[in-house]
Amino acid sequence: xxxxxxLGQYFPGKxxxxxxxxxxxxxxxxxxxxxxxxxxxxxxxxxxxxFTALIVALSKIPVRFVLxxxxxxxxxxxxxxxxNLLLTDGRILWKWGFLKITYEGLTQAVYMVLxxxxxxxxTSILTLTTSPIALTDGIERLLSPLKKIGVPAHEFAxxxxxxxxxxxxxxxxxxxxxxxxxxxxxxxxxxxxxxxxKAMVPILIPLFISAFRRAxxxxxxxECRCYRGGENRTRLRELKLxxxxxxxxxxxxxxxxxxxxxxxxxxxxxx
Amino acid sequence: xxxxxxxxxxxxxxxxxxxxxxxxVSVTLNSGEFIGLMGHTGSGKSTLIxxxxxxxxPTSGSIEIDGQVLHSKxxxxxxxxxxxxxxxxxxxxxxxxxxxxKDISFGPTNMGLPKDExxxxxxxxxxxxxxxxxxxxxxxxxxxxxxxxxVAIAGVLAMEPKLLILDEPTAGLDPAGRDEIxxxxxxxxKRLGITVILVSHSMEDLANLTQKIMVMNHGRLVMYDKTSxxxxxxxxxxxxxxxxxxxxxICDKLRxxxxxxxxxxxxxxxxxxxxxxxxxxxxx
Ligand SMILES: Nc1ncnc2c1ncn2[C@@H]1O[C@H](COP(=O)(O)OP(=O)(O)O)[C@@H](O)[C@H]1O
Ligand SMILES: [Mg+2]
Numbered sequence: 032x033x034x035x036x037x038l039g040q041y042f043p044g045k046x047x048x049x050x051x052x053x054x055x056x057x058x059x060x061x062x063x064x065x066x067x068x069x070x071x072x073x074x075x076x077x078x079x080x081x082f083t084a085l086i087v088a089l090s091k092i093p094v095r096f097v098l099x100x101x102x103x104x105x106x107x108x109x110x111x112x113x114x115n116l117l118l119t120d121g122r123i124l125w126k127w128g129f130l131k132i133t134y135e136g137l138t139q140a141v142y143m144v145l146x147x148x149x150x151x152x153x154t155s156i157l158t159l160t161t162s163p164i165a166l167t168d169g170i171e172r173l174l175s176p177l178k179k180i181g182v183p184a185h186e187f188a189x190x191x192x193x194x195x196x197x198x199x200x201x202x203x204x205x206x207x208x209x210x211x212x213x214x215x216x217x218x219x220x221x222x223x224x225x226x227x228x229k230a231m232v233p234i235l236i237p238l239f240i241s242a243f244r245r246a247x248x249x250x251x252x253x254e255c256r257c258y259r260g261g262e263n264r265t266r267l268r269e270l271k272l273x274x275x276x277x278x279x280x281x282x283x284x285x286x287x288x289x290x291x292x293x294x295x296x297x298x299x300x301x302x
Numbered sequence: 303x304x305x306x307x308x309x310x311x312x313x314x315x316x317x318x319x320x321x322x323x324x325x326x327v328s329v330t331l332n333s334g335e336f337i338g339l340m341g342h343t344g345s346g347k348s349t350l351i352x353x354x355x356x357x358x359x360p361t362s363g364s365i366e367i368d369g370q371v372l373h374s375k376x377x378x379x380x381x382x383x384x385x386x387x388x389x390x391x392x393x394x395x396x397x398x399x400x401x402x403x404k405d406i407s408f409g410p411t412n413m414g415l416p417k418d419e420x421x422x423x424x425x426x427x428x429x430x431x432x433x434x435x436x437x438x439x440x441x442x443x444x445x446x447x448x449x450x451x452x453v454a455i456a457g458v459l460a461m462e463p464k465l466l467i468l469d470e471p472t473a474g475l476d477p478a479g480r481d482e483i484x485x486x487x488x489x490x491x492k493r494l495g496i497t498v499i500l501v502s503h504s505m506e507d508l509a510n511l512t513q514k515i516m517v518m519n520h521g522r523l524v525m526y527d528k529t530s531x532x533x534x535x536x537x538x539x540x541x542x543x544x545x546x547x548x549x550x551x552i553c554d555k556l557r558x559x560x561x562x563x564x565x566x567x568x569x570x571x572x573x574x575x576x577x578x579x580x581x582x583x584x585x586x
């Protein structure tokens with residue numbers, strides 16, 4: 032149950048994509064997302080699909096894993112599609128009582144679904160190929176110019192690193208607590224909503240207590256090692272841009288241009 | 303009777319971090335016995351007992367307890383749950399109530415017992431693990447580590463399970479407290495005739511308490527025999543990164559030096575008797 036969450040899960044590897052600088056990957060992901068929202072033709076989506084397939088193939092991550100990221104948003108996608116399908120005005124294709132499907136609604140719904148899917152693919156590939164540590168390093172470096180105007184980039188990145196670091200720990204802890212309380216006969220499955228909410232208390236209280244204790248311990252441990260913020264800190268692994276990042280940017284820009292160009296070559300008759 | 307048939311468990315199966323924790327374990331445990339379970343860290347002990355307690359479902363294979371197959375359609379889940387009591391490893395984190403009394407009564411309350419029966423059970427369980435009467439009205443969060451552990455153990459004992467499983471219950475307790483709790487559990491085993499499975503790294507505890515011992519290595523069950531038979535296999539155990547009780551080691555050393563001390567001695571009393579016998583013969 033808890034282990035089914037892929038969004039934000041790192042899949043270790045040594046592929047071309049894994050080895051890219053995290054800054055490149057973050058910025059490319061932003062470009063990718065921007066491009067998704069600029070597409071106005073199916074041809075554009077086709078090119079985007081080809082690009083995405085290329086990235087997935089290069090990253091050597093089983094397609095199954097990338098698709099798994101879709102599972103949690105399926106319900107949301109379905110509802111969005113349904114609303115778009117039934118509530119858009121335009122040329123009527125099908126009508127039954129007060130329900131109607133229009134040509135525009137159909138197009139809108141398909142666009143919406145495609146956008147959401149690609150959005151998840153883009154972010155999943157980023158998080159699947161970048162370890163949380165590299166990701167926050169990248170974010171810190173990208174934000175560091177803002178330090179001059181008082182944005183606490185280092186503190187922000189440190190907070191994110193710690194939060195990400197503790198996600199699996201807390202999931203594991205939750206799992207253990209659920210098991211322990213189940214062994215004592217706690218029942219999470221039957222009863223009405225109020226009873227079920229009450230049944231969460233024996234899980235939440237120990238979870239909060241342990242999270243606070245961990246935070247406390249971590250703060251002590253950091254202080255013991257003389258941690259005092261971002262000023263003058265050096266790093267074990269410096270981020271370095273390499274030839275790979277050049278290649279990546281080149282490919283991304285070419286594809287973006289192709290996709291945007293496709294907007295003007297809308298094949299008439301193909302919706 | 304607990305019957306495991308070809309039981310395996312894989313964590314995160316299908317994922318990049320897939321790991322087989324338990325592989326093809328088949329064994330039959332008799333009711334009413336005090337059974338030890340040992341193996342190096344990560345050998346799959348906790349996983350195995352969580353499957354026996356019905357908390358996780360085997361990836362393959364089946365577990366039958368008193369004729370009921372766990373996770374099968376006609377298995378009464380709740381009845382099974384109350385039949386087995388599991389004290390997990392480092393169980394302190396399961397405490398959540400305002401007072402120790404309420405926390406220990408969580409299990410019995412879930413069983414739907416009447417108020418006075420709950421009170422009786424909580425008091426007897428608290429007494430069993432050596433908790434004072436006045437602690438019962440305190441908050442479990444203001445207790446010491448050892449006291450928290452006792453409260454957690456009492457929370458399971460209060461359910462008076464027929465099958466009691468303890469996962470390293472005394473790791474990190476002081477020696478006196480450890481012995482006190484373990485001997486109370488042995489008393490309970492004798493008095494009520496319950497089945498006990500004890501996971502422990504202390505060879506002394508296993509030697510003093512258990513009738514039979516299971517030994518695990520890399521997810522497989524490599525030995526299951528009477529305690530005396532297990533401790534005859536000093537070399538095999540050492541190869542697995544385990545040990546024998548100190549007294550067994552002393553007897554083994556004596557035997558190597560040529561004294562006729564039999565193998566598989568694991569209690570102080572038998573060792574004393576045997577050594578005295580040898581000394582008497584020497585004198586003659
Ligand atoms: N929640 C879990 N998720 C993934 N792997 C686990 C989990 N719990 C245990 N394991 C792995 O399963 C193996 C057996 O663990 P465990 O049953 O806890 O062993 P033991 O109790 O003998 O120390 C270990 O390799 C451990 O890393
Ligand atoms: Mg364990």
